[in-house]
Amino acid sequence: MALLEVENLQTHFRTPDGVNRAVDGLSFSVEAGETVAIVGESGCGKSVTSMSILRLIPEPPGKIAGSIRFNGRDLLKLSDREMRAVRGNEISMIFQEPMTSLNPVLTVGRQIGETLRLHQGMSASQAEARAVEMLKLVGIPEPQRRVKEYPHQLSGGMRQRVMIAIALACNPKLLIADEPTTALDVTIQAQILDLMRDLKRTVGAAIVIITHDLGVVAEVAERVIVMYAGRKVEEAAVDKLFGAPRHPYTQGLLGSMPKLGSSLTGEETRLQEIPGLVPSLKKKIEGCVFASRCPHTTDLCRKVAPALEEKAPGHIAACHYAIKEAVAA
Amino acid sequence: MSASVLSPGDVAPEAVKAAAPTPDIMPPVKVRKGLWGFMYRNPSIAIGGTIVLLMILMAVFAPLLWTVDPTALAPARRTREPSAMYWFGTDMLGRDVYSRVVYGARVSLIVGFAVAFFASVAGLAIGLISGFVRWADGIIMRVMDGLMSIPSILLAIALMALTRGSVGNVILAITVAEIPRVSRLVRGVVLSLREQPYVDAAVSCGTRTPVIIWRHILPNTIAPMTVQATYVCASAMIVESILSFIGAGTPPIIPSWGNIMAEGRALWQVKPYIVFFPAVFLSITVLAVNLLGDGLRDALDPRMAKRL
């Protein structure tokens, strides 16, 4: 049994001009200790997915349906009280903006200690000792001094390290990182990604990383889920996905990214464009969600929504025309 | 890369696998368009606006609403209880309280709207100068700080003491007291608008400063100004009543809600209805104007508009 099993997740929102089907029938699973990336562009439902797992969606206007089984328990069936015991303890989250996610009037040590005292019943001194230990773990120099500082005294990269320390304080089994490096500069991003890879070895938590940056995915993930318009369109191991993407959207995404070192090959290339816009999620989409922008669209695509099928071992895609390995071979 | 894994155009019909349709988990939203849709999405504006509109209609058509001359004295019919004849009773001089309350709406609304208008115009001008002329900013803002440190009621009382009691002077006095609030708001809005990339882009496009103010700054101050104007309007109505109540406002011959309450004050213990009815009308009107302001703020705030 997988650590996290999301099945037919639907998260919809009521808006004045229609029901926004932000996530519509998403299924995936995460094994213990595994790193899974969810990628997609803004509005594809990747952040809503992470918020739904932790039940951080305000209801109303939102509504979550389906099932989210974590360690065999359906999180959607837990009481609010039971859910609070899960958040920050068994599942924790890192957000994009480290400044707004930290409380500006509490010291770093207090903020790390708070979760420990709440979930693990530690005393104040135990919690403080553990906070120093956590800061050391995430590579903050002089942890004894830093533990008494306030968030505004730290740089952006340091704050993100503190966020990670808070998230890992209770030894969670699952860490959800929502665009953890998007707000950071590239040299700081490299530090944080490096840290995340290191921590993966030492801590052993499963990680779900949510990002729009395929470069980040390639650096840290083992398995990738590509989302488009609230649905999963492709899922594969990271080398398979980058090596032989099966869905035209994934192919388009990869083709539209300029590669570092492109000037060294000496040929002038043009970036591949994905024409058009993401469809509105407030109307039911007939046929394939990507049909309106796909270069290979046929009448079939416009009429029949393709099912997610295993096109190669462990490689799932939702496209009528993605060749199955057996056929191709 | 793409050609090797896709085979467009040749898929056997039996190989087509359709995805199971996803169910609706919440009832569909009835999209309401036009005026009704707007009212439905902004109940505060609908309720507040309707009440304010009714009050305006009442003030305009006061003579047609089964009223009598609100100043007609009738010593023989003093302090009658509310009845089918005198809906809200009569006061100590025998005047019909209903007629006085209906006519009194005129003063409150005129004062409220006039103060909102004049304070907005003056505040807009001062705020724009403050936001654009650097050397003037310090001076103007210190003067405004000084004015704000005096309670607006006291300021209005002091100004009224210098002049003759008339509706015009009441409006003037309250406007002076309200200007600092509006100009501070406008200054803040102007300063943040000046930092907007579209203003930088306009400068780069060779647009002259007066045109930038007129075309890029002014239209974008209208929304927060409108919201602020409703609050100024509500506060002006209250201040007018207070001034009239303590005898420093509208002259006693003109019925205003403050005046009526002032006159009923002595009989409050025995004839509470003389105070009660104008007080209820004042409260409802102020509440409605504030509701309208809250609704406008929500509807005009672009950050709220972007929510899911």
Next chain:
Amino acid sequence: MSTPILEVNDLKKHFPIRAGFFGGTTGYVYAVDGVSFSIAKGETLSLVGESGCGKSTVGKAILRLFDITAGQVVLDGQRIDDMAPGTLRPMRRRMQVVFQDPFSSLNPRMRVRDLLAEPIRNFGLAKDSADLERRVGELMDRVRLPRDAVNRWPHEFSGGQRQRICIARALAPEPDLIICDEAVSALDVSVKAQIVNLLQDLQKELGLALLFISHDLAIVEHMTHRVAVMYLGKIVEVAPRRQLFAAPKHPYTEALLSAVPVPEPGAARERIILKGDVPSPIKPPKGCRFHTRCPYAFDRCRQDEPELRQTEDGHFAACHLHDRPAAENPLAGARGAAVIAHH
């Protein structure tokens, strides 16, 4: 070589820090501290660096959105940094700007037609209203938006479409130079590609010069001719694109290149992870500004500030390592191939 369209000489911009009741100056933010470069007609120069390095300040200083502290800005042979506003206005026609955020770059209370007509009217480019209408239509064609969209409001468009409108507005006065200040950074991957391609096409069609300010090295490499790397208010390296990406001559450039995540899982690359954060521009370090984070720093770096010097043809770097014998200079060979993934 003909006169460059833009020349910047020793540009400095120090923002005073005001504090206290009387607003006295307590210090300066040395946002830009002596930057020089030039852009030839029809050329793309990219200014790259991390947030706070002063690259956007350079752009705004060239546009004269504020007055500079010292230095010169020369547009097609004419000094514009000390020009009176009246004389400057006609010069503004020749350089335009596209900003990062397509949402706050367009006045929400103006229709697209009025947004595009504003610069045309300001510079008196249209003979009559029919000519104005024709020009607006052509601009919409240029940025591949439907002509009938001119009657719509900015909020009716998506981010990518708005950025097209911003580009159309920048093209309206027929400029020679467009400053793109992180113009594609806020856009989604697939939309980014659309806008990058559009900018490249426009440059070819119209012979525009571009100052492309960005932190995204992959995009920069894709579309630039030359690159200038900034760190803490100074340019540390300038080189033609291929030279810079094949063999960076400044340790900071090298570290930047190695830090970019590459969409190739398991790519074998040498990784240089810089320690710590960028120091504050209020108190920049003595000597070389990069010495606090540089993996190769030695004594001299903490004392002397290196000057930007030519290391090979057209390739300039500000680093003391190049004064050392080649055997002791880790940047002597072709480093780019090692820090960028192989294909």
